[in-house]
Amino acid sequence: MCGINGILHIQSQKKVDNRLLTKMRDSLEHRGPDDSGVFIENNIGFGHRRLSILDVSAAGHQPFLSDNERYVMVYNGAIYNFKEFYPELKSNGFDIKTSSDTEVLMKLYELYGLKMLSRLNGMFAFAIWDKLEKKLVLVRDRMGVKPLYYSFYNETFYFASEQKALFTAGVPLKIAQDGLEEYIFNRFVTGKNTLYQNVNKVLPGHSMTIHEGGKITSNKWWNLKKEIQNQPKIKNPVEWFKETFDDSVRLRMVSDVPVGVLLSGGLDSSSILTSLNHQNYKSVQTFNIGFKEEEHNESHLAKKMAEKFGYDFHTMQLEGTALYDNLIESTYLQDEPIMHLSEPHLLALSKMAKPHVKVLLSGEGADELMGGYVRYKTLQYPSLLNSIATIGNLDLFEKNPRYEKLIRYSQISKKSDLIFYNGCNIYPEDISKTFGIHATPKNEYRRKIYKEAKALYPDNLRRQALYFDQQTYLRSLLYRNDRVTMGASIECREPFLDQRLIIGLGSLEDKWMFTGKKGKFILKTAMQDRLPEEILKFKKVGLSAPWGDYLIKSPAFKDELESFSKSDLFRMPYFENINIKQLIQNLEKGDIRMIPYIMPLFMMHIWMKSYANKF
Numbered sequence: 001m002c003g004i005n006g007i008l009h010i011q012s013q014k015k016v017d018n019r020l021l022t023k024m025r026d027s028l029e030h031r032g033p034d035d036s037g038v039f040i041e042n043n044i045g046f047g048h049r050r051l052s053i054l055d056v057s058a059a060g061h062q063p064f065l066s067d068n069e070r071y072v073m074v075y076n077g078a079i080y081n082f083k084e085f086y087p088e089l090k091s092n093g094f095d096i097k098t099s100s101d102t103e104v105l106m107k108l109y110e111l112y113g114l115k116m117l118s119r120l121n122g123m124f125a126f127a128i129w130d131k132l133e134k135k136l137v138l139v140r141d142r143m144g145v146k147p148l149y150y151s152f153y154n155e156t157f158y159f160a161s162e163q164k165a166l167f168t169a170g171v172p173l174k175i176a177q178d179g180l181e182e183y184i185f186n187r188f189v190t191g192k193n194t195l196y197q198n199v200n201k202v203l204p205g206h207s208m209t210i211h212e213g214g215k216i217t218s219n220k221w222w223n224l225k226k227e228i229q230n231q232p233k234i235k236n237p238v239e240w241f242k243e244t245f246d247d248s249v250r251l252r253m254v255s256d257v258p259v260g261v262l263l264s265g266g267l268d269s270s271s272i273l274t275s276l277n278h279q280n281y282k283s284v285q286t287f288n289i290g291f292k293e294e295e296h297n298e299s300h301l302a303k304k305m306a307e308k309f310g311y312d313f314h315t316m317q318l319e320g321t322a323l324y325d326n327l328i329e330s331t332y333l334q335d336e337p338i339m340h341l342s343e344p345h346l347l348a349l350s351k352m353a354k355p356h357v358k359v360l361l362s363g364e365g366a367d368e369l370m371g372g373y374v375r376y377k378t379l380q381y382p383s384l385l386n387s388i389a390t391i392g393n394l395d396l397f398e399k400n401p402r403y404e405k406l407i408r409y410s411q412i413s414k415k416s417d418l419i420f421y422n423g424c425n426i427y428p429e430d431i432s433k434t435f436g437i438h439a440t441p442k443n444e445y446r447r448k449i450y451k452e453a454k455a456l457y458p459d460n461l462r463r464q465a466l467y468f469d470q471q472t473y474l475r476s477l478l479y480r481n482d483r484v485t486m487g488a489s490i491e492c493r494e495p496f497l498d499q500r501l502i503i504g505l506g507s508l509e510d511k512w513m514f515t516g517k518k519g520k521f522i523l524k525t526a527m528q529d530r531l532p533e534e535i536l537k538f539k540k541v542g543l544s545a546p547w548g549d550y551l552i553k554s555p556a557f558k559d560e561l562e563s564f565s566k567s568d569l570f571r572m573p574y575f576e577n578i579n580i581k582q583l584i585q586n587l588e589k590g591d592i593r594m595i596p597y598i599m600p601l602f603m604m605h606i607w608m609k610s611y612a613n614k615f
Contacts, residue, residue, distance in 0.1 A: 001051050001491050002062070003028030004074040004148075005160035006127055007169065008136050009043040010214040014156075016045030020169055025049060027168040028161055030333070031076070031486045039063035039072050044129050044136070046074045051489055053078065053358060055100035056256055064102050066110055067095075070132050073106050076161055077124030077146045078491065080251035085119075099256075114139070114207055117221050121251060121498065125202070127159060134212040142222045143365075143497050144204030144475045147482055151199050157210055162483075163199055163335040167615040171199065180574055181441040184600060185431060187339045187424055188476040191445025195336045204475065224470070225452045227499075228506035237512055240504065241526045248498035249275040252361060260285035260357035262349065262492075263306060263313075265298030267535060268363025268372075270305050271523060272495055274530040277309040287353045287360070288315040289345050291545065301535060308532075314356070318348045324556040328610045333487035337607035340480050341547055341599060350488035358490060364481055365496035368474040369505045370512075371466060371519035375422050378409060379461035380514070382418065385410040404593060416450050419465050423473045425596030434597055436577030446472060456506075462514060467506070548595045551602070552588050560606075567605040575601070 005024045007016050021038055025047030029036075032049030034056075039046040048062040064073045082101035085108060089096060094107045101122070108116040109128060114137070123145035128137045138159060140148050150159040151171045158166050167173050179195040182188070192200045202208050205222035234240045249272060253259055261276070263269045263286040276284055286306045290299035299315050306313035318326060326344035334343060353360060367373050378385060388410040411429050412418050420443060421427050432438045449471045450464070457463035478494070485492040505512075508522070515521035524536050551557050565581050580601065587594040 001032075001053050001078055002074075002076040003031030003049040003161045003165075003486075004062075004076050004125065004127060005047040005165045005169075006074065006136070006158070007045045008157040008210060010155045010157065012043045012134075012212065014043055016040045016043060018045070021045040021047050024158075024160060024165045024169045027165045030489055031161060033489050035061055037061055037063055039065075039074075039129075041072075041129075041131070046072060046127065046129065048074045051358070051486075051491060053255055053257055053491055054082075054102075055098050057098075059098035060100040060102055062102060064106055066106055068110075070130065071106065071110065072129045072131070073102070073109075073126055075102055075105060075124065075126035077122055077126070077141065078254070078493065079105055079120050079122040079124065080254050081121040083254075114219070114221060117207070123493070123497075125161065136210040138202050138208045138210075139221075140202045140204050140206060142205045142224075142499055143470075143478065143502070144201075145478050145482065145494065145497065147479060148202040149194070149199060150202065150208075153198060155214075157214075159202075163194065163196065164332075164615075166199055172197075173612060173615040174198070177574075178442060181439070182443070183337065183339070183604070184435070184437065184574075185424070185428060185441050186420065186443070186446070187600070188473075188479075189336075190472045190475065191448075193445070222499075224467075224502065224506070225456050227503045228456060231503050231507035234504055234508065237508055237522060238526050241501075241522050244498065244500050244504065245271070245495065245526070246275050246279060248495045248501060249361070250279060251498070252493040252495050253281065255359050257358040258285065258356065259359040259361065260287055260353055261311075262346075262360050262362045263288050263302045264363070265301030265303075265305065265535075266363070266538070267520065267523065267527070267531075268366040268496065270301075270531055270535045271366075271527050272361050272363055273305055273309065273311070274527060275495075277311075278530060284309075284311040285353070285356045286311050286313050287349055287356075288313065289349045290315050290317050292317060292319075298538070301538060304532075305535065312356075314352060316348065316352050318345050319550075320554055321556045322348065323550065323554070324560070327606060330484055330487065331603070331606050331610050332614075333483045334480070335483070335611070337600070337603040338480075339600065339603065340477065341545060341603075343480055343484055345545060346480070347484040347487055350485045350490050354488050354490060360485060360490055360492050362481055362492050362494050363496065364477055364494045365474060365502075366520060366523060368466060368469040369496060369502060370521075370523055371462065371514050373423075373519070376462050376465055376514070376519065378406065379418060379422065379465055382415065382461060385412075385418075415461065416447070418461065419450055419453070419468050420446055422465050423469060425599075430597070434578075434583075435575070437574065460510070463510065466513070470502070547599055548587060548592050551598070561602075563609075564602055564605045567608070569601065569605050569608060 028049050032051045034052045035050035037048045046063040062074050079101040082104040085104050089107050124141045125146040125148035126139050149163050151166050153171045158169050174197040176197045179189045189195055192203050207219045209217045288302040303313050326348045330343035330347045428440050449468055453464035453467040481492045512522040583594050583598055
């Protein structure tokens with residue numbers, strides 16, 4: 001919905017520089033082109049860029065002051081159930097002057113403080129300055145749908161929706177060695193750390209308070225493990241799922257501007273579409289990205305679904321120069337090297353949607369909640385992996401990429417590492433052999449989440465992997481979704497990530513996740529009377545793209561590949577043992593096994609060139 005930023009000088013006599021605060025704020029203009037504002041009072045300053053979704057009038061302007069002028073707030077997100085609080089607020093003597101969720105959030109904070117957080121259904125990152133107690137409170141939503149970063153630098157606390165605003169304020173851009181290791185071994189940096197030294201995230205489901213004098217306290221206000229343990233038994237899981245999912249979709253249609261759907265043609269986005277149709281929503285716009293390669297394409301199914309319900313269908317393909325340009329732009333928006341490899345496609349799709357809608361619904365989260373990835377199957381019988389490892393030594397499957405990857409995965413012996421690297425394309429042994437990098441990351445946050453997963457689901461690697469991915473991999477997907485949609489000034493909402501669904505699904509038996517070949521049994525069962533058979537049974541594609549072809553066949557990338565082979569990246573001590581020219585030659589000869597080795601390095605090269613050099 002918005003971009004937020006702020007500066008708090010720990011030395012209270014130091015005044016906030018309006019020019020610097022505004023420069024920070026306007027580096028986030030893509031997040032909020034509709035309005036902007038600042039608040040400065042001595043050593044504290046807030047900036048806000050607004051994308052107006054609820055109450056598009058000037059009444060929703062931020063920074064937002066409480067009626068008694070004690071509190072000032074900047075807020076990014078959407079509280080879907082905000083109208084439910086109207087009677088309660090009125091009975092407590094509050095006047096409701098706007099139709100925005102911002103006002104409700106402020107008044108709930110005045111009334112209950114942070115105790116109100118457990119009652120919110122939404123996605124949010126906000127900061128509140130208490131003028132009386134001279135304290136700054138930062139809060140982030142349960143799953144981390146909305147981003148929030150901070151840095152202490154030169155006795156000043158900076159925060160913002162994106163890292164680029166911190167660098168704009170003068171925080172130095174320096175790569176953290178731990179972050180670099182995580183990027184190479186695990187694809188992304190998790191927990192409160194980032195790729196950068198001295199730049200951190202407020203953790204999802206956490207609040208942070210910076211008191212006068214610089215003392216910091218942190219509080220975990222939402223604990224998924226405890227929530228799942230305290231969930232009452234669900235008597236009829238299919239009916240419960242249908243009702244809760246429909247209600248989640250309904251809540252995420254709360255908007256004063258048009259809403260559309262990111263429609264891949266797969267089960268997850270089609271379930272959202274059929275729920276909208278079931279609830280009689282009209283004039284829904286759908287947006288799809290297609291591929292000319294049949295194995296990557298679901299467009300025909302998406303078109304069929306949209307036409308079935310009489311919804312408008314928009315589709316596009318992204319190739320050549322347009323792909324390259326969107327890669328450069330999405331890398332800048334992402335603030336870090338892209339790792340899902342679908343970022344340029346989603347950015348282009350969001351740009352296509354922009355003239356039609358201001359909000360998009362996405363099917364993100366269904367796979368991690370309900371076991372939708374094939375990779376979870378390998379964890380059902382870990383002892384079988386030992387047999388596969390033995391067969392693998394015979395080189396029978398080296399020509400089949402999927403089996404070849406499974407054989408490499410089967411070499412992992414520790415159960416914790418089977419979870420840590422389940423979502424990776426290359427594994428520690430591969431990195432050691434091919435990159436000459438032998439020391440694995442500390443992974444303290446991943447170890448903490450794995451410990452929780454083991455306590456919650458003892459001796460059940462598949463469920464441990466789901467819980468682990470919800471706290472790690474899924475967050476990287478949400479980070480991607482936020483950046484590419486907000487890069488086109490569109491808000492992205494995820495109906496599968498309603499807390500009632502997350503907690504309830506976490507409490508169900510395995511059979512509701514893993515029955516059948518493709519997982520997500522409860523979703524298929526709930527949707528079997530709403531969706532055609534070809535959607536329910538279609539082979540999962542996901543948003544994958546043929547990057548090997550792009551690199552060696554697309555004229556737009558050929559020059560870049562040449563530049564990549566000579567990149568400064570390979571002068572860094574960490575990468576100095578990589579023979580990148582050999583890897584590229586192998587790819588050019590048709591060895592597609594090189595793609596998972598080349599892509600993280602190629603994307604880091606693009607990041608160094610198009611992002612790091614700007615700061």
